[in-house]
Amino acid sequence: MTTGGTGGMATGGAGGMATGGTGTAGSGTGGTGTGGGAGTGSSTCDPPLDNATNCTNASAFCDGYAYATGDRVSAKCTVGTAGCIQNKTMLFECVSACTTETPGTGVNASKWNIVNQCN
Numbered sequence: 001m002t003t004g005g006t007g008g009m010a011t012g013g014a015g016g017m018a019t020g021g022t023g024t025a026g027s028g029t030g031g032t033g034t035g036g037g038a039g040t041g042s043s044t045c046d047p048p049l050d051n052a053t054n055c056t057n058a059s060a061f062c063d064g065y066a067y068a069t070g071d072r073v074s075a076k077c078t079v080g081t082a083g084c085i086q087n088k089t090m091l092f093e094c095v096s097a098c099t100t101e102t103p104g105t106g107v108n109a110s111k112w113n114i115v116n117q118c119n
Helices: none
Strands: 072-076 089-094 112-117
Touching: none
Parallel strands: none
Antiparallel strands: 072 089, 089 112
C-alpha cells in the first residue's frame, strides 16, 4: 500500500505598515472689503405725478417706465385714429398692460385711454 505525502503548509508574510510624514498646517489672512452701496431705486424715468388732471400737471410719457393702471401721462399723438389728433398732445390714462404700447401711437383704447386734449 502506498501512502501519500504530507501536504505543504505556507504562511503569508506580515503586511507592511506605512506611516505618513508630518506637516504644518497652512495659514493665511482672510480678505477684507467694503460692501457696495445701496441702490437709489431710480431709473431714467420719473414716476408720473399723482392726480394729474390736465396736461400742465401731468408727466410726459417715458418709455421704459413700468406704468400701472390709473397712471396719467401726456404724449403727442402720432396717429389720427381712436380719438387721437395727429401731432396734438393728449392726456392719457393707463387702463391695463400699458408697458406694451406707447400712448398716442396705436388705436388700442384698452391700454391707454384719452382723458383730455392738451393743445
